[in-house]
Amino acid sequence: MESINAxxxxxxISKTRWRPVSHSExxxxxxxxxxxxxxEDNKISIWSIGSHASNGIEDGFEGDPQLLCEHKHDGDVLDLQFLDQERIVTASSTGAVSIFRHHPKTQTLSNSQHWSRAHRYPxxxxxCTGVVCSSPEIVSVGEDGRITVFRADQEGVVRVIDNADSSTIHAVTYLRTTEILTVNSIGQLKLWDFRQQSSSPSQIFSLSxxxxxxxxxxxxxxxxxxIATGGQDGMLCVWDVRQGNTPFSLMEAHxxxxxEVHFHPTNxxxxxxxxxxxxxxHWETSSPSDMPSFLQGGKSSGVISRSAMAPAGGNQSLISAWLSGDSSKGRLExxxxxxxxxxxxxxxxxLGQCLVCGTDGEAVFVNRRVPV
Amino acid sequence: SIVKHTEPVHNVPAVSDGKHMGFAWGPGDILVYETLYKASGMFFSLFSSFSVVCFVQGSGSSLIHEVRKDEDIYSPILRKLFNESHHIFVGLQTIREDLPSKSKKPQFVSISKNYRSVIRACMEELQQAAVSTGDEDVSKQYGNQVSILLAIELIWNLCEVLFIDAAPAGSLLLHLLDWVRLHKAEVDEKAREVLQSESPAEHRGYWDVVVSYVLQGRLEEARQMLVKQATLQPALRSMYKLMDTLLAKMPFYNPGGTQTLTEFDVKWRHWHEEVDRCLQDNSFASNQHLELICKILLGDEDSLLECKNLLSTWYHFLVTRLLFSHPTVKPTELHYYAQSCMTMFLDSRSVPEPLDSILLAAFEFDIHQVIKDCSIALNNWWFVAHLTDLLDHCKLLQSHNLHFGSNLREFLLLEYASGLFTHHSLWQLAVDYFDHCPEFGRVYLELQIERVPLETERKALKVLRICEQRQMSEQVRSICKIMAMRALRNNRLGSALSWSIRAKDAAFATLISEKFLEDYSARGAFSDLDLIDNLGPSMLLSDRLTFLGKYREFHKLYGEKHFTEAARLLLSLMTAKIAPRSFWMTLLTDALPLLEQKEVIFSVGQTYELMFCLEELTSSLNAAAPGSDPVTKVELLRLALARNLAMAIVKEGTVNT
Structure with a gap:
């Protein structure tokens, strides 16, 4: 907590997102x-927390995030995602989806693409409540229950599913390249397969x-x-989309x-x-291990061993960790x-060891030493 | 010179043209509009902005001026002050009442310091912004805000020393010295300038710095400066040595030590006599500067007043005078010295500024006067609301009844929070302030929260959460209704139904269910199946909604070829009076394909019941308006029912034998 910075x-602040780091480094x-x-005037802003050896600032002292540039945004920013290192996709309360380009050399932002009324009533x-992107594809969802697909390099709309949902779609994420998941205001998790031309979901999961x-x-x-979802009652649900159509586990959280809910991308x-x-x-499942506890060592060594042994497909022990969701057995902290x-x-x-969050108290918190 | 009315004057052009103006008070802002004067006094009865708009259109004038009462909440830098202090405020409210006051006092002092450090941070940012902006007007505006914050911090700090920390004799003076040092920091800048010059001792600001140090009781620093002069003038070495000894020997009270106040007093008197002896035997007569310092050390009023420029304010004069004449001054004696210092220091012709009166009132321990004067002199409620709240927590405001509202604390908090509520974004902060106003806070919140514009569902959910947490069921219903109506207008039946379920608004749920059924009758298919299939227990909210859910269930059973269950459900919808009468014909028509199945689905008893339903319906239809179309349908149904009855009798008879 001492390394958190307000x-x-x-x-x-409605949304905060790290700029992706290149995988090579x-x-x-x-x-x-x-x-x-x-x-009255909403904005998107780009901030720097400073490189780790900046401006001769002595060790231990870390400065405030510094504003690099900002740009006016029509309507509330309801969602924001980095398309790549330089482009940001936003969802607006006006129903528009926009792409902004950050020019690092001049430290300016410009609006490079704009789909107004992507979400609308007659x-x-x-x-527009949410966007998700996998460059160049962008998927947006809205209060109109519509799912819209764009390509960053095309002006038109690639695909629209009208009346995809009878209630508001609150968020969207990719399951695989051709499949997306949406959550709505009546407790449903829907799976959509873009390979099919049908305008109905391939599967509906719901809270009972x-x-x-x-x-x-x-x-x-x-x-x-x-899949993890979070709802109005503050409950964290973990789902296994391979089986059943109700959540695998429910955990009281807020x-x-x-x-928002986020798995750590690498841990x-x-x-x-x-x-x-x-x-x-911060939720942590301790992966069950046959190793005696004294061999597991402290947290830092745990990080090394874990990242060293986690193959691309993940290891089996982790599956049971989230899907058991059993806090009573002390597996979940x-x-x-x-x-x-x-x-x-x-x-x-x-991302990495860094966490950023934004509040209605008009504060941005940055923590650069998240124990993961 | 610092505190003054800085409310920007808005010149509404029409006023100068001699036109009559009407106005309407909003919760934070005022609407001013041109009007045709009629002696009826009707303007004052116009309260809602709606009527104002109508009136202006009627009078043929097209301009409405919105006059903001409080400009400060629109300053981006001051917004940080509001947000950070909100956090401190909420923390203060959670300090438990039942703790012994001894353990609470340090907490209150530290909260007071937190508030002040937020003010200081804000001030620094404003100062930087004033310098970096190119716009002269903006720079001036920031400059004004800085001077207001400076005054606020000065007053707050004094209130902290006198009321919150309530230092006793001895410590009191030390705190006052800190207060003066903090707010007269110019001397440090000057000292830096002198020390950085080539020959500090010959700098023309040199003696000013030395004397200023002495006036603030910073004797160690004064001695270090004097050494530079002494090395320059070896001839006067012994004189400098003597001054150095006097300065070094001046006793300061140590509140943490073992020394009692009386012991300190004795020691101080000895030192004072020694200084006096040096003056009497003309030890410093050959150097006017050292002699002046010697007189200052003796607390000589005329000599102090000679340094008016260095002291610059009467309260600095007061503290310096106390330091060198009455270091063990008691809180109760302060007002006497304050009054006399102010009179001595200020020109007899000049009228004291508001800031002077406020500080004087503080020295007189007249808290109510301080708050009252600040309310009048300052252009925002932030300061008085937060200070009064803190003083109230310290139990310093004896129940001082107002002729209106509940008490001073609550009155000021309500004013401040109402101002926040008019702001498009800061309204969220106001909620916590209202929560901590026991008498009227809830009423204020109830009235204000309904006026928050709801542009998105997310915002509506946030407002709804505020209302639900406080069991404000009236407001919850109203917000859900607004959202449901909006969804309905946009033809989003699913969303509309969700909102009315959330509000438990049975009437509206019925209305929407009927829309769904109409839609079904028109199109022959249901829309929004994901919702209707998933109603769950909320189905029970209204009869019509129950029917909708059950009717859809019938279709599902039928689609899955569970004919017997489907038939039973269909019949029960009519016999249990769940289905509205207007829908019976549709239900009976739905029964047709079941009647015409090869297999017998409706039993004898069920068929009789269906026939009964049909007759009941036709008799009421005939009574109303006989039409041709239903008649053929009715005939068709009668035929199908009769056939089914025959088959059922045969089947049941066969089974029985």
Missing amino acids: KYVSQK LQQPDIFATGSWDN CDNAP GDRVPLHCVDRHPNQQHI SAEMW PDHLFTCSEDGSLL TTHMLPSQTLSVNSLDV
């Missing part, structure tokens, strides 16, 4: 983007009974059948809406959630990552 930014991210909401705009709205969804980076034993209740949680907070934590992103 910066007040005079705008309520094992470097930590140093640039992130934020989007604001509820302001006589009104419908907020209560119809609690789901707000966020993320996929396990190695085991693609493991006391209000869970706005998926770790998961992060944030909520309207003002908290940010949660830690609060923010000092006491009252206002909503709307967004978080984690």
Whole structure:
């Protein structure tokens, strides 16, 4: 907690995302983007947390994130994703989907592509609630229940599924290159297969009974059948899309809406959630191992051994870790990552050892030493 | 000179043209509009902005001016002040009432310091922004804000020393010295300038720095400066040596030590007498600067007043005078010295500025006067609201009844929070302030929260969460209704139904269910199956919704060829009066294919019941308006029912024998 750093930014932050780092180098991210909401003039902004040997700042002292550039954004930024190192896709409350380009040399942002009214009602705009991209493809979802597919290099729309959902779609993520997952406001998780021309989902998973709205969804980076979602009641659900159509496990997490859930991209034993209740949680499953505990050593050595032995497909022991979801057996540990907070934590992103989150208290928190 | 009315004056052009203006108070802003004057006094009855708009159109004028009462909340830098202090405020409210006051006091002092450090951070940022901006007007505006924050911090700090920390005699003076040193930091800048010059002792600001150090009781630093002069003038070495000894020997009270206040007083008197002796025997007569310092050390009023420029304010004069004449001053004696210092220091002709009166009131321990004067002099409620809240927690505001509202703390917090609520983004902060106003906070919140514009569902959910956490069921219903109506208008029946289920609004759920059924009747297929198939227990919210869900279930059973179950469900929808009468014909028509199956599906009893339903329906239809189309359908049904009855009797008879 001592390495967490708050910066007040005079705008309520709806989204924070790290700029991806190139895979060739094992470097930590140093640039992130934020989007604001509820302001008269909303913005997307690019921030730097400084390279690790910058400006002769002595060890131990880490400066505030510095604003590199910003650009006006029409409407609330409801979602924001990096398409690649330089391009950012945003979802707007006006129903538009836009691409902004960050020019690192001049430190400027420009609007390079704009699909207005990507989401709409017959006589009104419908907020676009989420985007996901896998360059050059972009998928957006909205309050109009529509799924729209774009390509960053084409002006037109590639595909639209009207009435994909009778209620609001809150979030979207890729399951595989041709399949996406959406969550909606009546507690359903839907799987869509773009290889089929049908306008109905190939599978619907739902919470039994209560119809609690789901707000966020993320996929396990190695085991693609493991899905985490978060909902209005603050509950964390883990699903196995290979079997059954109800969640595999439900875990109490927050006391209000869970706005985002993210598996750690390289250490998926770790998961992060944030909520309207003002908290940010770090979840850790200790992978069951036959090794005696004294051989596992401390956390740091654990990191090394884990990354060294995790093959691309993931190892079997991790599967049971999330799918058992059994906190009573002490396999799942949660830690609060923010000092006491009252206002909503709307967004978080984690990459390497760095975590960034943004709040309705108009603060951005950066933690550069996440114990993963 | 610092605190003044800085509210920007808005010149509404029409006023100068001699036109009559009407106005309407909003929760934060004021609408001003041109009007045709009529002596009826009707303008003052116009309260909602809606009526204002209508009126202006009627009068043929097209301009409405929105006058902001509080400009500060629109300053991006001051927004940080509001956000950070909100955090501190919420923390303060959680300090437990029942803790002994001894353990609470350090907490209150540290909270007070937190508030002040937020002010300071904000001030520094404004200063930087004022320098870096190219725009002269903006720079001036930032400069104004800095001076207001400076005054706020000065007052807050004094209140912290006198009221919150409530230092006793001895420590009191030390705290006051810190206060003066913090707010008269110019001397450090000047000292840097002198020391960086080639020959500091010959710099023309040299003696000013030395004297300023002495005036602030920074004797160690004064001695270091004096050494530079002494080395330059070996002839006067013994004189400098003597001054150095006097300065080094001046006793300061040590609150943590073992020395009692009386012991300190005795020691201090001895030192004072020694300084006095040096002055009497003209030890410093040959050097006017050292002699002045010697007189200052004796607390000589005329000599202190000679340094008016270096002291620059009467409260610096006060603290210096106390340091060298009454170091063990008691809190209760302060007001006397404060009053006399102010009179001595200020020109008899000049009127004290608001800041002077506020500080004087603080020295007089008149907390209410301080708050009142600050409320009048400052252009925002931030300061008085937070300070009053903190003082109230310290139990320093005896129940001072207002003639309106509940008490001073709550009144000021409500004013501040209402201002925040008018802001498009900061309204969220206001909620916590309202929560901590026990008497009227809830009413304020209820009235304000309904006025938050809901552009997206996400925002609606946030507002809804605020209402649900506080059991504000009226507002919850109203928000859900707004969202449901909007969805309905946009032809999003599924969303509309979800919102009315969330509000438990049975009437609206019925309305939407009917829309679904109409839609079904028109198209012959259901829309939004993902929703209707997934209603669960919420189906029970309204009869019509139950029917919708059950009817869809019938279709599912039929589609899956579970004919017997489907038939039973269909019949029960009519016999249990779940289906609306208007829908019976559709249900009976749905029964036709089941009646015409090769297999007998409806039993004898069930067929009789179906016949009964049909007759009941036709009799009421005939009574209303006989049409040709239903008649053929009815005939068809009667025929099918009769055939089925025959088959069922045969079948059941066969089984029985």
